[in-house]
Amino acid sequence: MPPIRARSLLARLLSSVPLILASGIARADDLAPPPWRFQTGSTVQHWEFSTPNLGPPDGLPFFNPNGTPFFSFIDPGNTLWLPSAGSRNGIWQISNIAGHSNQLWFDVPNYNMPELEKIYYVQLTWLSPIPTLVFGASVNVGGTIFPLSVVSNQSLPEGWFHTVLSVRLPGCPDRERLIVEMLAQHQGETALIDQVVFDTLCVPEPSGLAFAGLGAAAWIAARRRSRRVPCALSVEPELVKKS
Numbered sequence: 001m002p003p004i005r006a007r008s009l010l011a012r013l014l015s016s017v018p019l020i021l022a023s024g025i026a027r028a029d030d031l032a033p034p035p036w037r038f039q040t041g042s043t044v045q046h047w048e049f050s051t052p053n054l055g056p057p058d059g060l061p062f063f064n065p066n067g068t069p070f071f072s073f074i075d076p077g078n079t080l081w082l083p084s085a086g087s088r089n090g091i092w093q094i095s096n097i098a099g100h101s102n103q104l105w106f107d108v109p110n111y112n113m114p115e116l117e118k119i120y121y122v123q124l125t126w127l128s129p130i131p132t133l134v135f136g137a138s139v140n141v142g143g144t145i146f147p148l149s150v151v152s153n154q155s156l157p158e159g160w161f162h163t164v165l166s167v168r169l170p171g172c173p174d175r176e177r178l179i180v181e182m183l184a185q186h187q188g189e190t191a192l193i194d195q196v197v198f199d200t201l202c203v204p205e206p207s208g209l210a211f212a213g214l215g216a217a218a219w220i221a222a223r224r225r226s227r228r229v230p231c232a233l234s235v236e237p238e239l240v241k242k243s
């Protein structure tokens with residue numbers, strides 16, 4: 001959970017933004033990459049928000065053989081892009097204002113493997129004065145929303161936080177939209193988001209794995225039986241002779 005000191009730090013950062021513009025350096029908060037990154041059926045994309053423009057990923061690592069992912073939406077009515085904040089570069093500041101969206105959208109082309117399932121694994125770097133997690137994420141697949149669950153949350157220097165979220169989708173569609181959303185509960189509250197990194201992986205569904213396991217066991221048993229049969233046949237003449 002963010003400590004209260006984050007509130008004063010955020011206030012200092014926001015009040016001193018004009019003085020610290022362009023003073024920071026980009027940080028790569030790809031702190032907890034999934035062990036399956038770059039495996040067959042995976043993708044990874046990273047936005048550092050180095051410019052105020054929507055568009056394709058502007059950070060590394062990046063791997064998506066299905067096309068170009070696209071940062072496609074942020075509400076200009078309640079957001080402000082900051083060149084830097086503290087030691088970090090390229091920040092979106094989001095304020096919770098009635099009538100405006102707190103969401104960022106990332107449209108992702110992906111593998112068309114409907115018989116499989118998809119793991120979504122998201123890393124967020126953020127700062128908020130609110131002493132609780134204020135950013136969530138979900139995946140929109142054809143209008144159906146799948147919320148991600150928090151896997152871990154760790155403190156970073158200067159009051160920032162790094163949060164990992166994940167979900168397993170029932171299916172592996174050829175495209176979906178990741179939605180990152182500020183979950184502020186009170187009007188006027190403001191938070192910052194520095195980076196979004198997310199990985200996807202198409203995997204067999206658990207029941208499919210179990211079925212595959214049963215199939216493998218049956219295959220092994222059949223192989224053992226098939227090996228015993230010639231052996232038995234070879235012994236049989238001996239038995240016949242002795243009888």
Ligand SMILES: [Ca+2]
Nearest residue numbers: 048089090194
């Ligand atoms: Ca950034």
